[in-house]
Amino acid sequence: MEVTSSLILIGAALLLISVFTSLVSLRFGTPLLLVFLAVGLLAGEDGPGGIVFNDAGAAFLIGNVALALILFESGFDTSFASYRLAAAPALTLATLGVFVTTGLIGVAAVYLLGIGWIPALLLGAVLSSTDAAAVFLLLRVGGITIRDRVRSTLEIESGSNDPMAIFMTIALVELAVGHLPGDAVGIGLRFVEHMGGGAALGVVGGGLIILVINRVRLDPGLYPVVSLALALFVFATTNVLGGSGFLAIYVAGLIAGNVRLRGGEVLRRFHSGLSWLGQIVMFVTMGLLATPSGFPAVAWQAVLLAVLLILVARPVAVWLCLAPFRFSAPEATFVAWVGLRGAVSILLALVPILYGLPEGQMLFNVAFITVLASLLVQGWTIGPVARWLGLVVPRRRGAVDRMQLELPGEIEQELVAYAVLDQSPVARGQRLPRWARPSLVIRDGQVVPFQRARQLQAGDRVYLFTDPRTVPLLDRLFAEPRDLDEDDRDFYGDLVLRPETTLGTLAELYGLPLLLKQADRHLADLFRQEFRDPEIGDRLHLGQVDLIAREVVNGAVTSIGLDLEPARANRHHVPLLPSPAELLRSLASLRSRISFRLWERRQRRPGAERR
Amino acid sequence: MIDLITPHSIIPNLRASSKKQALQELARRAAELLGQHERAIFDVLLERERLGTTGVGHGIAIPHGKLPNLDRVHGVFARLERPVDFDAIDDQPVDLIFLLLAPEQAGADHLKALARVSRLLRDASMCERLRGADSADAIYALLTHQETSNAA
Numbered sequence: 133m134e135v136t137s138s139l140i141l142i143g144a145a146l147l148l149i150s151v152f153t154s155l156v157s158l159r160f161g162t163p164l165l166l167v168f169l170a171v172g173l174l175a176g177e178d179g180p181g182g183i184v185f186n187d188a189g190a191a192f193l194i195g196n197v198a199l200a201l202i203l204f205e206s207g208f209d210t211s212f213a214s215y216r217l218a219a220a221p222a223l224t225l226a227t228l229g230v231f232v233t234t235g236l237i238g239v240a241a242v243y244l245l246g247i248g249w250i251p252a253l254l255l256g257a258v259l260s261s262t263d264a265a266a267v268f269l270l271l272r273v274g275g276i277t278i279r280d281r282v283r284s285t286l287e288i289e290s291g292s293n294d295p296m297a298i299f300m301t302i303a304l305v306e307l308a309v310g311h312l313p314g315d316a317v318g319i320g321l322r323f324v325e326h327m328g329g330g331a332a333l334g335v336v337g338g339g340l341i342i343l344v345i346n347r348v349r350l351d352p353g354l355y356p357v358v359s360l361a362l363a364l365f366v367f368a369t370t371n372v373l374g375g376s377g378f379l380a381i382y383v384a385g386l387i388a389g390n391v392r393l394r395g396g397e398v399l400r401r402f403h404s405g406l407s408w409l410g411q412i413v414m415f416v417t418m419g420l421l422a423t424p425s426g427f428p429a430v431a432w433q434a435v436l437l438a439v440l441l442i443l444v445a446r447p448v449a450v451w452l453c454l455a456p457f458r459f460s461a462p463e464a465t466f467v468a469w470v471g472l473r474g475a476v477s478i479l480l481a482l483v484p485i486l487y488g489l490p491e492g493q494m495l496f497n498v499a500f501i502t503v504l505a506s507l508l509v510q511g512w513t514i515g516p517v518a519r520w521l522g523l524v525v526p527r528r529r530g531a532v533d534r535m536q537l538e539l540p541g542e543i544e545q546e547l548v549a550y551a552v553l554d555q556s557p558v559a560r561g562q563r564l565p566r567w568a569r570p571s572l573v574i575r576d577g578q579v580v581p582f583q584r585a586r587q588l589q590a591g592d593r594v595y596l597f598t599d600p601r602t603v604p605l606l607d608r609l610f611a612e613p614r615d616l617d618e619d620d621r622d623f624y625g626d627l628v629l630r631p632e633t634t635l636g637t638l639a640e641l642y643g644l645p646l647l648l649k650q651a652d653r654h655l656a657d658l659f660r661q662e663f664r665d666p667e668i669g670d671r672l673h674l675g676q677v678d679l680i681a682r683e684v685v686n687g688a689v690t691s692i693g694l695d696l697e698p699a700r701a702n703r704h705h706v707p708l709l710p711s712p713a714e715l716l717r718s719l720a721s722l723r724s725r726i727s728f729r730l731w732e733r734r735q736r737r738p739g740a741e742r743r
Numbered sequence: 744m745i746d747l748i749t750p751h752s753i754i755p756n757l758r759a760s761s762k763k764q765a766l767q768e769l770a771r772r773a774a775e776l777l778g779q780h781e782r783a784i785f786d787v788l789l790e791r792e793r794l795g796t797t798g799v800g801h802g803i804a805i806p807h808g809k810l811p812n813l814d815r816v817h818g819v820f821a822r823l824e825r826p827v828d829f830d831a832i833d834d835q836p837v838d839l840i841f842l843l844l845a846p847e848q849a850g851a852d853h854l855k856a857l858a859r860v861s862r863l864l865r866d867a868s869m870c871e872r873l874r875g876a877d878s879a880d881a882i883y884a885l886l887t888h889q890e891t892s893n894a895a
Binding site: 558620621626627628629630633637638640641642643677678691692696697 | 791800809849851854858861862865
């Protein structure tokens, strides 16, 4: 009894410490996950906590469950819309990218650590996947808005590359201990079985979750429990059947999360809470398990490896994978920079130890230091790097104070509550559209029917019933005004145009080139034609000006910016990761410059002789 | 700016109580300067505002349009005595207005002039000095000085 209680006490205390230090860390912008890891390290055997925890098996089990929960939630939270935007580049990164990173890290490890090829590639595989928890957290909690396409690519990549890295790690370990004959066809078949099985069972599992939640009448409190149990059931069944359980649970989450579920909001909160718990538990456990006194032996090699990973392996992989897609140089550079490694790498580093590989402990230490370095360097700098690369979407509106409540039954309506903020359009007399169905106002603690409330005042809270799709339109009316700054003009252009302006009018007014058959086209159509799914910040080149999507509501551009001097927006003369076309162009110009110099020198030579 | 404005095309303290009135006053002054119909100018400006506001934020507006029978791009600068609501993109009232009128066949010149004015008025310290200047000549000097120092 005594032992049980003290175990629970230790666990609860570590959780509490982690949660509360996270409050402090937000102030300083420290990556949260680093804090959790530090809590584990400090509590562990070499820290003041002095807890001796050396059970790699238990840590692996805990980590597996935690990772499964995190992946379920990241699938649950990813909309099909982001998939439509970014599936191709993200999945290329998650497959080919993982291969390339593994190979490059493997080569480096052979020379740096003086180990054989298989353990070196094993280390590469362990370090090859970006961490879903870290990427999600840093992109969302970081408080910066990055263009959808880039963010979705990073999020989908980080959620879907873990299964790949896990497969490669396990295959390489089995190769190392001789369980797996080094037969390419055999490995290939197993790969197909593993991934195909995982994806297929994930789809089935997702369907099962939807079916159970929407069809079976249970006590409302049980739905989150059922969803959790089903998710883990899908995960474990797939693993037992020889598929990738992690891929299955991610796919199941993705499918279930994109369907209207009974009590969807409650489920979302529940799983987001579980995902937090998973992250804390995973990082603290990994921190506890590590033995920092073993670090100095491999410290400089590991740090060098981290540098190579960040500056060479990841950028090369990203460059190769993104080459066929339309990513600008700053965007590709940012994707390369957000190659955060996290707890998954540490978790995978346990596999060699569990299989009893002689290099196991050393590989674990190297992986741990590399992850630490990645979290420190990349995690801490995501915001500044995004700003430096000009990828932060400036918020055009100020804050909105909004609450949404899903209504029971099958109707497509929500109860939305807005606080009326000082200086927002509604507070300054703007009328609410009729479709918003405002029903009541809470003013000074009193409930007032909307008709009797007359003009809305700052401090009121308005309740309205509306289609959830109209919420972005309402946000505009309830948002505080916000000062423009210089970056906004760079991002959104000098002037604004209405979406229904025709191309003909614009071309005539500003003397722009025009195809006659396009003269009657609306500018908004032009965006739809060019981007299919336009997002804020998309630019169309039109003669010497750029048109910019300033506002997008439900896939339609509703406000357009006109940039009179588009060259100004390209302030970044540091195309760290130029696209192949750009690279060719600059190589060509370099060649012509060099040949010009040579020609110049040749011209000068006879002159010098004459003198 | 030297080729866009003259000392006569500066209005240091325009009185207007609305966007419409401000545009009307500007059209009147431009009509006098260019010998054109006031109504025609006003209509052209309104037409442009219908495509989207020219209030670019920070109290600045750059209304513009095309007119037949102009020899080149002309500008009129006005400082309002009291800022007016201009439906600007940041919802802030406007007190500095740079009107641009381009000939029908201006082509790229129109855009170039617009870009120059927009760039000039992006400069926050320039706008502060324009707001603080005490006479039409001082404003003219500010607007044109920038240009000459850029050229140098």
